Amino acid sequence: MPPLPKRKSSRAKRGHSSSHYKMKLKSLVPCPQCRSPKLPHHVCPHCGYYRGRAVIPVEDKEKASS
Ligand SMILES: [Zn+2]
Numbered sequence: 001m002p003p004l005p006k007r008k009s010s011r012a013k014r015g016h017s018s019s020h021y022k023m024k025l026k027s028l029v030p031c032p033q034c035r036s037p038k039l040p041h042h043v044c045p046h047c048g049y050y051r052g053r054a055v056i057p058v059e060d061k062e063k064a065s066s
Pocket of ligand 1: 044
């Protein structure tokens with residue numbers, strides 16, 4: 001007979017096991033360009049820079065041509 005928990009865990013206890021509550025929103029690094037928090041190893045959504053150069057154009061100076 002293997003060791004078993006002495007009693008069934010209550011609903012509250014079960015609800016508190018939090019292995020699924022983590023994840024998400026872990027690390028943010030400041031963008032070297034604009035200082036806004038961004039995901040590491042990602043293009044900054046704010047200024048569109050990655051590794052010191054503009055990767056994606058950001059609609060800021062070049063306003064929409066509508
Ligand atoms: Zn940036």
